[in-house]
Amino acid sequence: MSRFLRLSSRVLFCLALLLSTAWGAFALYYQFPFSQALKILAAAAWLGVAGASLLAGRRYGATRGSLLYIAALALLLSWWHSLAPSNEREWADDVAETTTAIQDGSVVTFSHVRNFDWRSETDYTPRWEQRRYDLDQLQSVDMLLSYWTGPAIAHTLVSFGFSDGRYLVLSVEIRKERHESFSEFGGFFKQFETSLIAADERDIVRVRTNVRDEDVYLYRVNMPPAAMRKLFLSYMAEANKLAEKPRFYHTVTANCTTIVYHMVHQIIPGLPMDYRLLLSGYLPEYLYNIDGLDTSLPLEALRQRSRITDIAKHADQDPEFSHLIRKNL
Secondary structure (H helix, E strand, O other), X not given: OHHHHHHHHHHHHHHHHHHXXXXXXXXXXXXXXXXXXXXXXXXXXXXXXXXXXXXXXXXHOHHHHHHHHHHHHHHHHHHXXXXXXXXXXXXXXXXXXXXXXXXXXXXXXXXXXXXXEEOOOOOEEOOEXXXXXXXXXXXXXXXXXXXXXXXXXXXXXXXXXXXXXXXEEEEEEEEOEOOOOOOOOHHHOOOOEEEEEEEOHHHHOHHHHHHOOOEEEEEEOOOOHHHXXXXXXXXXXXXXXXXXXXXXXXXXXXXXXXXXHXXXXXXXXXXXXXXXXXXXXXXXXXXXXXXXXXXXXXXXXXXXXXXOHHHHHHXXXXXXXXXXXXXXX
């Protein structure tokens, strides 16, 4: 038994050493300041520290080698925790503004609602608008899933519909700087801040279908009016929090789907945790199983009706864009 325990402890130590060494190298690569060459040099230096600790352990004993590595790791973690998110960077145009909202009775006024006219990823007319929405006219909540890399991963957007025919989409996204592009891996290492974008559907849906050539599905979510209202106000509160106190995006724990789940969970307690909250492409199955979608049709038939990619491409800049993408629902 003692031999087994010694062997197990060594295996666990080696595994911890391997994982923390890999984490440290990537952390330095993504967050060390200055040039790309210096980032690579810093990551290589960290690997060298781990190697030196192993050599010291073999020459001077495991305890000394471990202490050397633990001291270096403590310094690295201290630096890591000193990295703070910011709202003051040179942002890309599509996330340049910070959405905020104020409520006066049943009327909520959103600042910086995005309504870009997209012609391509690099050719567009920026427009940021102030818009007012009456919560007494809120009548629907739709979930949009935009697929770009296989069936398991999709970006989640939520669209609120009002009786006056208008829709407001709220989307939790990375807030990238001008020189950055999206990276799932970088999202593990504080590469991006979190942004909550409020947008017109002709902007945020059309850019995905007509410009980025993503595959988009729209599902009507079953929610009682009181829950719709609370969800809308939760988004409003989240936008104001991010404007006041920025937060890093995280690919697993703080992404477009998990943040929505945490907000909905506050409104409807007891929602089960599920792997499909991480593999967001499978969210329709999750919602269908908890009666969050229309179950009068088989799921596959519902999925086929919910695909709006071709309709959105055809609708393009039509003023009735939001009506047209819903005509088959």
